[in-house]
Amino acid sequence: MRIFDPHIHMTSRTTDDYEAMYAAGVRAVVEPAFWLGQPRTSPASFLDYFDALLGWEPFRAAQYGIAHHCTLALNPKEANDPRCTPVLDALPRYLVKDNVVAVGEIGYDSMTPAEDTALAAQLQLAADHGLPALVHTPHRDKLAGLRRTLDVVRESALPMDRVLVDHLNETTVKEARDSGCWLGFSVYPDTKMDEERMVAILRAHGPERVLVNSAADWGKSDPLKTRKVADLMLAEGFTEDDVDRVLWRNPVAFYGLSGRLRLDVDTPEPTHEGNSILRGTPRDAPRPAGASATEA
Amino acid sequence: MNRPHATPATPEADTPVGPAAHGDGTTPALIPPAALHRHLTDRLDGAARAWLDQALDEATAHSGTHGPISVWELRLAEAGRRCGPAHADAARVLILHAAHADADALTRVYFQGTADERRAVLHALPHLLTGADALPLVEDALRTNDTRLVAAAVGPYGARHLDAHAWRHAVLKCLFTGVALDQVADLARRARGDGELARMLGDYAEERSAAGRPVPADLHRVLALTEPATLTGTRGTDDPHGKES
Incomplete structure (x- = not known):
């Protein structure tokens, strides 16, 4: 089974997670730029973060046999902080980079005028750079937030079929589906979606344009939720082809709209002792699990 | 031992100037730009070749800094x-060369670049600069734990300009992180007669042995290179620095 997690914040995760994800079949991830939990106070800390998403994190992922791409943006929450908004001026020089496969996460948090401005500006940046957009829907007042999001997309230069609207649920899936956008679902231990509800939505609405992600980050979350959804799909009568479509081909098709997706991984050989992230190769296991070619 | 980008990405990835290159005289840092261009021209498909030719023409015609981002910087990205991926390093080195990037421009694109762009800048340094103005880029790369950057930092430009202390730490870092010492340019010349390097290597070997861990094979090789020139090959196992045994 091959799995593409189209939304996961690996910067917040450990190498144990990379190892477990590889063992579960994850071979590709997209890491959207987002809020770090602790508010930033200047554009410079965004730039260091973007550099990490284009440097250190893909290197870490490659050591575990996983292809890593990113989406870059000013996130909705920090779009409200005037200390952070100048990062919008720096985004154009980042959006030309090879590993950037979309603008995101953009969208609404509290639905403020500042969020309106940042969302519209970044949808335009996506259109200007030939990139699709990953749009987060708000946690609070979600259906109203979805409607306002879709209105702003319709008014933008970016066609709806180049937009992935994420964190959908039972209350928002129908309107999102009718709009023609791609449909993202985040499966979490306690909030957002769970495996059973995800399978029920797939049964009701079908697998077309549906992407499932773990959205794992620094909060309570599980980077193996993609695999758990796949397992439950099979147990509930979906075919292997259905699973491959939702967990691999749909994310490949969406992020492939960028023309920049590269799914072969150049795996550096293990490094050892001290300065590498592998912190010493175990004496009886000269290669990390992630560097082997073992198929899960 | 370490092979950055070890897995061939594409069928044509056997090119010796791609990121899979070893320090065997075939990295983009060691091939003159004209030869590098011929090599790429032979291997790129038609669309990529046309793109590269246009990118190089633009870089030559509009070198320097123009507007918020120069066209050659966009092509570099x-x-x-x-x-x-197999040809990106070489293509980027050629673009930097065509744009006559000076130390200021190289510094800017390095610090604004992805890890792949930074590696290409490091490979381009010996082709574009004679002075030590870009040494801070090499030092930056040596502070990272990205083995692909560390390997590029110990190329000919680093060999020319790193002082003795920084160079010894670079060699030791290669051993620590598994970067093959074949990647270290000018290794034999700089190591020859370096008693301090020999001491550091010996201490490292002792630390590994004390922990019950293997001593990297490369360590013995470079330790042998630290012998003074006149004595090379004349001393046997009574090497006073041979603590690794």
């Missing part, structure tokens, strides 16, 4: 998806 997109070289990976245009030419493929």
Whole structure:
């Protein structure tokens, strides 16, 4: 089974997670730029973060046999902080980079005028750079937030079929589906979606344009939720082809709209002792699990 | 031992100037730009070759800094998806060369670059600069734990300009992180007669042995290179630094 997690914040995760994800079949991830939990106070800390998403994190992922791409943006929450908004001026020089496969996460948090401005500006940046957009829907007042999001997309230069609207649920899936956008679902231990509800939505609405992600980050979350959804799909009568479509081909098709997706991984050989992230190769296991070619 | 980008990405990834290159005289840092261009021309497909030719013409015609981002800097950023990962390093070195990037420009694009772009800047340094103005880029790369950057930092430019202390730490870092010492340019010349390097290597070997861990094979090789020139090959196992045994 091959799995593409189209939304996961690996910067917040450990190498144990990379190892477990590889063992579960994850071979590709997209890491959207987002809020770090602790508010930033200047554009410079965004730039260091973007550099990490284009440097250190893909290197870490490659050591575990996983292809890593990113989406870059000013996130909705920090779009409200005037200390952070100048990062919008720096985004154009980042959006030309090879590993950037979309603008995101953009969208609404509290639905403020500042969020309106940042969302519209970044949808335009996506259109200007030939990139699709990953749009987060708000946690609070979600259906109203979805409607306002879709209105702003319709008014933008970016066609709806180049937009992935994420964190959908039972209350928002129908309107999102009718709009023609791609449909993202985040499966979490306690909030957002769970495996059973995800399978029920797939049964009701079908697998077309549906992407499932773990959205794992620094909060309570599980980077193996993609695999758990796949397992439950099979147990509930979906075919292997259905699973491959939702967990691999749909994310490949969406992020492939960028023309920049590269799914072969150049795996550096293990490094050892001290300065590498592998912190010493175990004496009886000269290669990390992630560097082997073992198929899960 | 370490092979950055070890897995061939594409069938044509056997090119000796791609990121899979070893320090065997075939990295983009060691091939003159004209030869590098011929090599790429022979291997790129038609669309990529046309893109590269246009990128190089633009870089030559509009070198320097223009507007918020110069056209050659845009081409530098997109070289990976245009030419493929196996040829991106070489393509980027050629673009930097065509743009006559000076130390200021190289510094800017390095610090604004992805890890792949930074590696290409490091490879380009010996082709574009004679002085030590870009040494801070090498030092930056040596502070990272990205083995692909560390390997590029110990190329000919680093060999020329790193002082003795920084160079010894670079060699030791290669051993620590598994970067093959074949990647270290001018290794034999700089190591010859370096008693301090020999001491550091010996201490490292002792630390590994004390922990019950293997001593990297490369360590013995470079330790042998630290012998003074007149004595090379004349001393046997009574090496006073041979603590690794």
